[in-house]
Amino acid sequence: MLIGELARQTGCEVETIRYYEREGLLSAPQRSASGYRRYNAEQLGELNFILHCRSLGMSLADIRQLAAFKADSSLACDDINQLIDQQISKVHQQVESLRLLEQQLLALRDRCHDHHTVAECGILQTLVEASEGEPCVCHTPFGQDPHPHHPSVEKQ
Amino acid sequence: MLIGELARQTGCEVETIRYYEREGLLSAPQRSASGYRRYNAEQLGELNFILHCRSLGMSLADIRQLAAFKADSSLACDDINQLIDQQISKVHQQVESLRLLEQQLLALRDRCHDHHTVAECGILQTLVEASEGEPCVCHTPFGQDPHPHHPSVEKQ
DNA sequence: GCAAACCCTGTAGTCGCTACAAGGTCAAGT
DNA sequence: ACTTGACCTTGTAGCGACTACAGGGTTTGC
Ligand SMILES: [Zn+2]
Ligand SMILES: [Zn+2]
Ligand SMILES: [Zn+2]
Ligand SMILES: [Zn+2]
Numbered sequence: 054m055l056i057g058e059l060a061r062q063t064g065c066e067v068e069t070i071r072y073y074e075r076e077g078l079l080s081a082p083q084r085s086a087s088g089y090r091r092y093n094a095e096q097l098g099e100l101n102f103i104l105h106c107r108s109l110g111m112s113l114a115d116i117r118q119l120a121a122f123k124a125d126s127s128l129a130c131d132d133i134n135q136l137i138d139q140q141i142s143k144v145h146q147q148v149e150s151l152r153l154l155e156q157q158l159l160a161l162r163d164r165c166h167d168h169h170t171v172a173e174c175g176i177l178q179t180l181v182e183a184s185e186g187e188p189c190v191c192h193t194p195f196g197q198d199p200h201p202h203h204p205s206v207e208k209q
Numbered sequence: 210m211l212i213g214e215l216a217r218q219t220g221c222e223v224e225t226i227r228y229y230e231r232e233g234l235l236s237a238p239q240r241s242a243s244g245y246r247r248y249n250a251e252q253l254g255e256l257n258f259i260l261h262c263r264s265l266g267m268s269l270a271d272i273r274q275l276a277a278f279k280a281d282s283s284l285a286c287d288d289i290n291q292l293i294d295q296q297i298s299k300v301h302q303q304v305e306s307l308r309l310l311e312q313q314l315l316a317l318r319d320r321c322h323d324h325h326t327v328a329e330c331g332i333l334q335t336l337v338e339a340s341e342g343e344p345c346v347c348h349t350p351f352g353q354d355p356h357p358h359h360p361s362v363e364k365q
Numbered sequence: 366g367c368a369a370a371c372c373c374t375g376t377a378g379t380c381g382c383t384a385c386a387a388g389g390t391c392a393a394g395t
Numbered sequence: 396a397c398t399t400g401a402c403c404t405t406g407t408a409g410c411g412a413c414t415a416c417a418g419g420g421t422t423t424g425c
Contacts, residue, residue: 055371055372056371056372057370057371057372066413066414067372068413068414068415069412069413069414071373071374072412072413072414076412085372085421087372087373087420087421087422088372088373088374088420088421089371089372089373089421089422090372090373098337098340098341099340101339101340101341101342102336102337102339102340105336105339105340105345105348106336107412108348109310109313109314109317109347110307110310110314112411112412113411113412114411119333119336122327122333123327123333123337125327126326126327126328127326127327127328128326128327129324129325129326129327130321130324130325130326130327130329130330130332130333131324133321133327133330133332133333134318134321134324134330134332137314137317137318137332138318140314141311141314141315141318144307144310144311144314145311147303147307148304148307148308148311151266151300151303151304151307152304154265154266154300155297155300155301155304157265158265158266158293158296158297158300159297161265161293162290162293162294162297165286165289165290168285168286168287168290169285169286170282170283170284170285170286171278171279171281171282171283171284171285171286171289172282172283173286174278174286174289174290176286176289176290176293177275177278177279177286177289180258180261180262180275181254181258181279183257183258183261184254184255184257184258184261185254185257186257189261191265192261192264211402211403212402212403213401213402213403222382222383223403224382224383224384225381225382225383227404227405228381228382228383232381241390241403243389243390243391243403243404244389244390244403244404244405245390245402245403245404246403246404263381268380268381269380269381270380
């Protein structure tokens, strides 16, 4: 199986497969006389493992870890559980901060209903006023502390 | 006001301020004889505007757009509303997919309770089985379609 | 014998910063 | 006058997880 066929079977782009190999996630495949990569069922499994973990939002570093555990099955699995727990709490935090963000955006959106000129747009007014130090609907929707702004979302 | 003072007043890192200037988001400030950037209240407002928008998850491209609107206030504000609407729907989608992700991770986590060896770890077993084409708890928790996996989270 | 479809390597771009390195400037203390 | 340290400057490279070429080689079918 050539790389294009593997890509078709997994739905993964050819360039991404080569990238995973470069990153040491996928073991280097055999090569044909002309240098083409030849894959077998084992590497199909390897790639599907990676894609499955990626679809669970895991980083490539996490996946490398998991693959190492897979290789040495006599180890204790506490580290696996911890890895998943960390992933869960990371995702949970992201959900929470994005939900807050959505509320803030909805409050901001509520400042402009009809279409008129920019000069009268409540959204832009709110944003400008906030930049001048006044409290804003988006960040103080329910009478919370006015400012500071920054750490609403930690990573995007 | 020098760049360090501006950084202190806004909570923004010095390097980030220079980056915003390079990206054309912040207007180039006056310079002292020795080349030091000197800021005034106007640029403090500009930077706070950017930081406020960033804290709402907007991209620098979006902020550039908003700044352009701010400059020409005779335009119709429909584009502003549309920009915010897009931001809302983007964030909403992220929330939804991350919530699904959290459920999937919790289902996976549920496969391993006690600490034992990797060979017996239900989490790793599930991941390996899924990579061999079998349905997995994480992606089919309530009897949904088994596979395909990929587009669970679109951007991270 | 030639075109299309595939494959290869290597490099650079994406986004929003962050972290240097290598140097210049300025105010205070000795 | 000299030194220390805090500040400032530019430029470049790195992060993560790809994506998009450029510039070539190979294979297949007609
Ligand atoms: Zn409006
Ligand atoms: Zn606000
Ligand atoms: Zn376990
Ligand atoms: Zn799954």
